[in-house]
Amino acid sequence: MADAFDWGLLEPAGATGAVVSDDRILAAMVELERAHFTAWSSLLDVETTASLDVESLDREALLKESRRSGVPVVGLAQALREQGGTLVHQGMTSQDVLDSALMMVSRDALTVAREALTAAGRRFAALAREHRGTPFTVRTLTQEAEATTLGAVIGGWLDAVSSAIETVDSVVFPLQLGGAIGDGDAFARLSGRPDAVAILRRRISAILGLADPGRVWHTDRSPVLAVTRAAASVCSAGGRVGRDLGLLARDDVATPLHGGASSAMPHKKNPVDAVLLVANGLRVSGPLGVVQTASLSYDARPAGEWHAEWQAWRETLRLAAESASLLEHAAGDLVIQTRRAPVTPASAPRGSHEVDAAVARFERLQEGDAS
Template identity: 25%
Template sequence: MSPQRFELLIGLYGDDRMAAILSEQELIASWLKVEAALATAQAEAGVIAADTAAVIAGAAVPATIEAGRLWRETRNVGYPILPLVRQLDEALPHEHRGRAHYGATTQDIMDTGLAVQFDAVGGRLTELTDAFGDAIAALATAHAHVVIAGRTHALQAVPTTFGAKMAGYLGELARDRARLVRAREEMTTVSLFGAGGTSAAYGEHAVKVRTRVAELLSLRASDIPWHVSRDRLAEFGAACALLAATCARFAREVVDLSRTEIAEVSEAAGHLRGASSTMPQKANPIESEAVIGMAVTAGALSSALYRIMEAGHERAAGEWQAEWQVLPQLAALAAGALGTARAVAEGLQVFPEAMRRNLGADSGLVMAEAYMIGLAPRLGRENAHDLVYAAARRCRATGESLQAVLSDMVPGEAAGAVAELRPEDYVGHPDVAIEAALARWRDRG
């Protein structure tokens, strides 16, 4: 094969175990596992001799295949299974040749091999999701009562707690994980249906053989051909993109809260970590940026999943090839995003003093809703809203505090409602959200 381009983003931030699962060696090995299982199942059904199946299974190992030759011949054929089977057949004693790949078509082997490979992919993504979720759960627990300005439309809104903010991410991750588990279950389905999906070449034992291959490979059996029904793959790819997007939402939060003017959190510190080549003061949120980059790429790639589903008749003509490029990249990007987001969460520095200081910014207007709700029983909601709105405008014009302005503006009969309120007195019910998120995470299965 020609030299492979270096992917800078995945090369720096990818997951090594995922890279191994998606490697050339494991790809070839997955096809050989299917060929071995097919021969074994066919022998048990009496389609081929038992000793022949044993010889095929013994030869169906990566050491049998010369990868350079495989890819050169694949470039000519267009698909790798014919060249693979030729090499496998050549490795057999003469009396056992011509029985490997009996009745199968190329896509049977590649799709079933994909199911084997992506079972491992799904397992690794689940592990990475669990590790990231555990790190978020730790943040939610540790900072359950650390008060921070909640922000809507990028502006301060009402007080909340940093733990409650983290609870939202934990709930999202729990849903992401559930989607991944479902997608993995569907993805790991055997595909042995022959050239046109009719199983004709497998003969009278087609169902028995297919079911046994599924058992041998720990896959789900199905009697419905899916050579061109690619919704399973689209669902799995979408689950990858959603996982990456959740990671990016967390990373974006870290980037935004790390801004110099806000400075409420920061990535882990270290010598030259996030340094600039020209601005010595910089400590950029480099891992969060990488997470966002991987998620942006995954989101863009995911659009191809729905084009892949357009495959027509009984076999795709180009859409299938798109899968070869898109699915492994989505898995690698999701793994990289999850692992890097976990590192950000585990090393995150949280600055409650800065959070407290920022709550007093903008004349303390983060408490405007609290005062409005306090005045509403006396003045009516709309009158209370308009009075606090007018007070807010005056605060911004004069720099006075909201409490001081309201003390001056509120009618005497409602004066008791404008006693000074603290942000921690108006955070709602963070413990409810946090406990619910933690419970859902503990019960994720």
Template identity: 30%
Template sequence: MSVSIFDSFLTTPEMIKVFDDTSIVQAMFDFEEALANAEAAEGVIPEAAARTIASVCNAQLYDIPAIIQAGRRAGALAIPLVKELTKAVALTNQESATHVHWGSTSQDVLDTAMVLATREALKLIDDGLGELTAQLLKLADQHLSTPVLARTLMQPAQVTSFGFKLVGWAAPLMRAREQLREQSARALQLQLGGAVGTLAVLGDKGPAVAQRMADALQLKVADAAWHTQRDEWMRLGMEVAVLTGSLGKMATDLSLMAQGEIAELAEPSGNGRGGSSAMPHKRNPVSSMIALAAANRAPQHAAALLAAMGQQHERGLGNWQAELAEWPALFLGAHGAIKALNEAFAGLIVDTRRMRRNIDALQGLVFAEAASIYLASAIGRPNAHALLEKLTQRVVETQGHLADALTVAIKEDPQLSKQIDISKIQDLFDPVQATGAARALAERQLKSLQQDSR
């Protein structure tokens, strides 16, 4: 598989290699070698034929571009591959050449090759997620009591803990990692069904051949051929799409917090990273950009895969082929996003002073709910709400501070002065104390996530 310059920009060389032409073709040859060896062990074909077949199951021996071009004309990449393999075997032994690909079909080869490639792709994703979640959990532990603005509907809401926010980024990634492991255990199956999924040519030897092949390729044996039963395979793909969405959510938050007007976070810079050719003051969040690009594309890839599930009878026409073309794109995007965010968090700059400054700039208004709840215990909720509503309007008009306005209001009201301990008012407006509830939740979840990550 070749990728465009723009796809390459958004993914990683490691993931490109997993799905490149040579890797897929070699995985197809791995299938043919495992098939021949398994059939020889079960007495279906001669052992000498299996040895000869195995000796030329090496992609480097073949003209891969020519096989791909011939596959377009034949309607399946496996057809010219098997033809070329048969020619190579015949050069050594004509009789052995008659046993190439015995009892199998083109979809068996291609599906199993994609399973083998996907297994390697999942290892890359799992390793990357392990690194990323470890960085997030470490940062969360460091910032459990760091006050930061929580924002709802894109507006400042209340004070929360930055550690709580980090835990909220890490948890979906850890759930995705676990779901991918569970789903891959079900979906990474050998495909071996023969022409219409019945393994008719192999007769009663079919199950034993399948088991030997699965053992050799370290795959699960399917209950039956899944030529047009794509449910488990699709669930695996959808988990990658969901993971990419979670990465996009994190990248969205990171990029918003890195805006110049907010400046609470910054991606690492230097060596030309995130620079602008025309505006040297800019510090572009390029890791977030790559993750967001992946998240923007994932829904379309997922939709195309789901649309391809309605495969006709025992072999799909057009939809299976569309699935094969779409499948790698999910993994290319996901790994590009993971690697980009790992680079960001490895050198993430957390500006706690700016976080505090952004809180202070809101004149205490983000503590209005806490103040209202405190007052409600003395004067009732409706009265407390009405008082705070009046005071917040005054603060906005006068550019004062809510804590000062509330203190004055209590001192000027004899009834309130008797009922309210004015010495506790300032505590209500302390950003660090305001993180208490978020910190408690984050600590509990962080402990659980740290245990799960071991």
């Protein structure tokens, strides 16, 4: 492409968001078409050799057809039929391809986010243990409240990370396959098998590593809501920690080892990770709200609601991947200035139980990974 509409100028942490780029979504759509082609050919007992190559696709032509038809799949199906013949896309509808591709991208993006959250969690767990006895005065409603420890504060961050990981782990990424109006009739009619759609869902899901929902969810957007809410939980966890990191940097209690520069004040070392974490936490409510509103669907496919969902769905994933990466970097870059921590007399560290509980909860999640 001669010009990219968005190459990250206003998205400082945008490199991580490439996991949901147009190229990745296009590749996922081709993966879906390839898996359908393989499973469909097998069901029809037809020998095929086509590979369906994404690299040879004319992106300019795809954009032109997308504008004409209002959906990116029409031009893609036409181009892939030139590679693989009439069996390509047979029985499917555009929504099958785009929904399934976005589920594949969602799975990959949230996997990336979870890995970064886990790395951040390990660092916070270590810091919570290290500073379980470091006195610190916390605030409520902006005012000094009581003394606790920095370990207890960091344990709160760890709990936020664990909650986001649990939410991500609960998400299911289903295949979409229903045909023109969601009843699977084309597959049954073309194959002569009334159970064709069930067989295809099972086979295609296995190829792509998606869940077999055993149904069509064209107008039931609960799977999309689950994905985007999980993405938002990552952004919320990051934003919650980012708020604290920014305030602690202001008081020189916890500062980044490598701060950001100022164009006007060279002496400054700005807590950039903290700032961007808060920004992403604030931004995610917009696309999440669009997905929620668009879930009020109708007919066999609504005029506008589904289309409004695409970019909003993708944006929540982008923000989640970025936020988790920012949080991992912030945790690894954090320097605790214990000599400047507000000291309050205490006979024993407060908040020790909360530190232990937060660390134990996070470690249980990691044990689940190992098993």
